[in-house]
Each structure stands twice: as C-alpha cells, then as structure tokens.
Amino acid sequence: MFYPFLVLLLCPGIHSALIVPKILFTYQSQDVSFPQWTVFFTTCLAPLIAHVAGGVVSxxxxxxxxxxxxxxSYLTHFNPISIIWRYYIIIDRRVRARSWDQCDMAACNAVFWDAERKRWDGSEEIMVRSRAWITKMPEKPHVRLLSASSFTTLVQTVQGAQIMFYIIEGYIAGSEHIPQGLPGVFAGLQLLGLIRLFASLWLSSDYSYMNFRGTDLVLEISETPLESHVSKNILEARVSNHLLEVDARDRLLPLHCWQGILYRAFWLLTIWGILGPAAGACSQVFWNYPQGVPYEPATRLVWQIMYFALSLFGISIHTFYIIRGKTHSTIIPCIHQSWYRIFTIFLFIMVVICTVFSCLETRVRLLDGAVTTLPELLCGEAGALCFPVGKGQGNTNV
Structure with a gap:
C-alpha cells in the first residue's frame, strides 16, 4: 500500500508551468529480504570507508x-572538504620544495595537535620542526608502487571515474544512473578519488612521531633505543630554542613563486571542474524531471541538498582561501571556526536523515530487479500525467 506521509510543493519546473513537482515519502521497504539488505549496506558503506576513513589520519x-x-575538534577532519584541502596542500608542498625527503612527506601527511595552544597545526614551520621528534619515517620520499596507499588510490580512482561518468552521462543523455536508494547514499563521496589521484605519490601513513609534554619537559614512556634517542633530541631541542626556530624558507620556495602560481591555477581549475558539475547535477531536483512523472522521493531530495551544499561550500572555501593566499597549512584555515563546525554537524545530520529515509523508501522492482525509491505509478497514454498508486496497482516502475 502507498503511504504518502510527506508531500512538499516546490517551485514550478521548467518543462511545464502547469506541473508542480511533488516530493513523496513512501514506506515500501518491508519486502526487502535480509540478503538484499546486506548487499545494500555493503554497497552503501564502501565509499564512506574508502574515502572518508581512508582520508583521515590519527x-x-x-x-x-x-x-x-x-x-x-576532531570531527571536522571527517568533513570531505578538509580531506580535499589536505590533498591539495601536500601537492603544493611538493611543488614548492627546494628539496624533498622522507621527513617532509611524513610531516605533510601528519596532523599535529598543539595541546598548549589547543589548536591544530599543519604549518610550514611544523613541517621543519617535527624532524626533531620523528620516530619512524617512510622508506622513500614517495609512495611505493606496491603499497596499501597505492592500492587505496587505485580503488578510489576507479570509483571516482565511475561517478563522474554518471554525472556527465546525465548531462548528455538526460538520464541518471547514480545508484538509487540505500546503495547510493555515499556515492557522491566517490569524487574524492579523482582528487586523491593528484596527490597519490605522496600520501603515506608509514610514519610515527613522539608525543611529548611541552610544559614540564616530561617525556612519555620510551621503550626502544630509538625512542630514547629521539627523547634526548627533543630535550636538547627544547633547551636550544634556535633549533626549533628553523625558517621554512630553507625547505620551500616562496608562496608566490611561478611554480606555486601555476599549481594554484591548476588547483582552481580542477576543483571547479570536478565539484562544479557535481553541484549542477545535485540541483536538478529543482528543475529537471520527466514531464509526465513530476515526482521525487524524499530520499533523493535530501541526497541532492546534502551533496549540493557539500559541492558549493567546497568550491567557495577553496576559491576564497586560494585567492586570499592562505594556503600555508595542511589544515584547512577555517577548521577552528564555529560556522565550519556547524556546517560539519549539518552534513552529519543530513547523512543520518538520508540513510534513514533510504532504508524506509528503498524497494526492488519486480520486472528488472532495479533499486528504486519511487512507488509504483499508474500512467495513461504517452505524455499523460502519471499517478502514484499502491503495490500491484501500477503499470510503470513496477
């Protein structure tokens, strides 16, 4: 049976001034079997695990x-915009490096928390200073071809190419092939794979640093000879302040060198080229729908609002800070701002709502086994308006 719990009237579509698209909420997942649920959740969570959890470091x-x-404070690192920012800055550091070694790559990948200042630190200065307390560094100044990082990049790139193909195909053919319902909740995150590809040569987690107290000079427990040696170096560096006050210009070219300018132009072009079409595709719920079927499921409305906001904010934030020249840190500059924390919480709330709605609206069509969130429709002649009906009463989307 069809239960339209929620019907929202939106602005008239461009196809016909007489047709007003309606957002329908339909509970119809009661017939989904347990094996189907396991497949749906596996497909749903795969992009989340690969792109968000894989892009956030301890x-x-x-x-x-x-x-x-x-x-x-840590929650904001799970924001995809923060992950994208770190990828781009790592490339910027590599492009402007006078010399590049394993310590530089480790420092650019690490995320430092300054307990005294209660702030994140990804500055160029910490990239140099952190050499004093590194306990493990990568084998090479670039990622090995046969490594977990390379495999992760390969998987994410394939996923990113897939979702970009769906977006472009939607513009050209006027059809949408992005997975519907629960399997497609996190499909938009696959775009991160294309951006990760640019920085793939220098993305590594094969490093570690010594945690130490900065106020009383009491070091954490050191059990290995290497850690003991590093602990001694830290104490000596703390006593000799000039060892910590190293000028980052010895390692990096100026921000406005020609390499940096060309790279930031590339940065802007790619961020607009990838997130721009995504934002446009996510706005289609307000203007692009079949003339005879002016209905959209509530899941798709929430999904498109969520990814439209993510794409729009991503473009705006990156463009603003690039133009202002605030690209010195691997930590996105607004990470301590209240509005950015609120925006991150908003994204998490939208994720929960979208997941719940999709769990309730997802069903499998009987004719072709495709996943859909729309109910069955009763349609007349070609071009005639279709109407949502109960189970077993429709002749379209069955």
Whole structure:
C-alpha cells in the first residue's frame, strides 16, 4: 500500500508551468529480504570507508595525551572538504620544495595537535620542526608502487571515474544512473578519488612521531633505543630554542613563486571542474524531471541538498582561501571556526536523515530487479500525467 506521509510543493519546473513537482515519502521497504539488505549496506558503506576513513589520519599530540583534541575538534577532519584541502596542500608542498625527503612527506601527511595552544597545526614551520621528534619515517620520499596507499588510490580512482561518468552521462543523455536508494547514499563521496589521484605519490601513513609534554619537559614512556634517542633530541631541542626556530624558507620556495602560481591555477581549475558539475547535477531536483512523472522521493531530495551544499561550500572555501593566499597549512584555515563546525554537524545530520529515509523508501522492482525509491505509478497514454498508486496497482516502475 502507498503511504504518502510527506508531500512538499516546490517551485514550478521548467518543462511545464502547469506541473508542480511533488516530493513523496513512501514506506515500501518491508519486502526487502535480509540478503538484499546486506548487499545494500555493503554497497552503501564502501565509499564512506574508502574515502572518508581512508582520508583521515590519527593526530600527533604535541603535549600530554590527556590534553588531546575534543571530539568536536576532531570531527571536522571527517568533513570531505578538509580531506580535499589536505590533498591539495601536500601537492603544493611538493611543488614548492627546494628539496624533498622522507621527513617532509611524513610531516605533510601528519596532523599535529598543539595541546598548549589547543589548536591544530599543519604549518610550514611544523613541517621543519617535527624532524626533531620523528620516530619512524617512510622508506622513500614517495609512495611505493606496491603499497596499501597505492592500492587505496587505485580503488578510489576507479570509483571516482565511475561517478563522474554518471554525472556527465546525465548531462548528455538526460538520464541518471547514480545508484538509487540505500546503495547510493555515499556515492557522491566517490569524487574524492579523482582528487586523491593528484596527490597519490605522496600520501603515506608509514610514519610515527613522539608525543611529548611541552610544559614540564616530561617525556612519555620510551621503550626502544630509538625512542630514547629521539627523547634526548627533543630535550636538547627544547633547551636550544634556535633549533626549533628553523625558517621554512630553507625547505620551500616562496608562496608566490611561478611554480606555486601555476599549481594554484591548476588547483582552481580542477576543483571547479570536478565539484562544479557535481553541484549542477545535485540541483536538478529543482528543475529537471520527466514531464509526465513530476515526482521525487524524499530520499533523493535530501541526497541532492546534502551533496549540493557539500559541492558549493567546497568550491567557495577553496576559491576564497586560494585567492586570499592562505594556503600555508595542511589544515584547512577555517577548521577552528564555529560556522565550519556547524556546517560539519549539518552534513552529519543530513547523512543520518538520508540513510534513514533510504532504508524506509528503498524497494526492488519486480520486472528488472532495479533499486528504486519511487512507488509504483499508474500512467495513461504517452505524455499523460502519471499517478502514484499502491503495490500491484501500477503499470510503470513496477
């Protein structure tokens, strides 16, 4: 049976001034079997695990571990915009490097939390200073071909190419092939794979740093000879302040060198070229729908609002900071701003709503086994308006 719990009237579509698209919420997932649910959730969570969890690193605490970041402070690193920013800045560091070694690559990939200042630190200065307390570094100044990072990049790139193909095909053919319902909740995150590809040669997690107290010079427990040696170096560096006050210009070219300018132009072109079409595709719910079927499921409305906001904010934030010249840190500059935290929480809330709605609206069509979130429709002659009906009463989308 068809239950239209929620019907929202939107602005008239461009196809016909007489047709007003309606957003329908339909509970119809009661017939989905358990094996189908397992497949749906596996497909749903795969992009989330690959692109968000794979793009967020554990923080290195500069101070007592008890003074680590709060949950809300760490939450902003899961924002895809923060992940994209880190990818681009790592490339920027490599392009402007006077010389590049394993310590540089490790420092650019690491995320430092300054316990005394209670702030994240991804500055160019910390890239140089962190050499004093590194305990493990990558084997080479670039990622090995046969490594977990390379395999992750390969998988994410294939997923990113797939979702971009769907977006472009939607513009050209006027049809949408992005997975519907629960399997497609996190499909938009696959675009991160295309951006990760640019920085793939220098993305590594094969490093570690010593956590130490910065106020009382009491080091954390060191069990290995290497850590003991590093601990001694840290104390000596703390006593000799000039060892910590290293000018980053010794390692990096100026921000406005020709290499940096060309790279930031490339940065802008790619961020607009990837997220721009995504934002346009996510706005189609307001203007692009079949003339005879002016209905959209609530899941798709929430999905498109979520990814439209993510794409629009991603373009705006990156463009603003690039133009302002605030590209010195691997940490996105607005990470401590309240509005960015609120925006991140908004995204998480939208994810929860979209997931719940899709769980309730997802069903499998009987004729072709495709996943859909729209109910069965009763349609007349070609071009005539279709109407949502109950199970077993429709002749379209069955």
């Amino acid at each position: 923080p290195t605490i500069l101070g007592s571990p008890s003074q680590g970041p709060t949950r809300i």
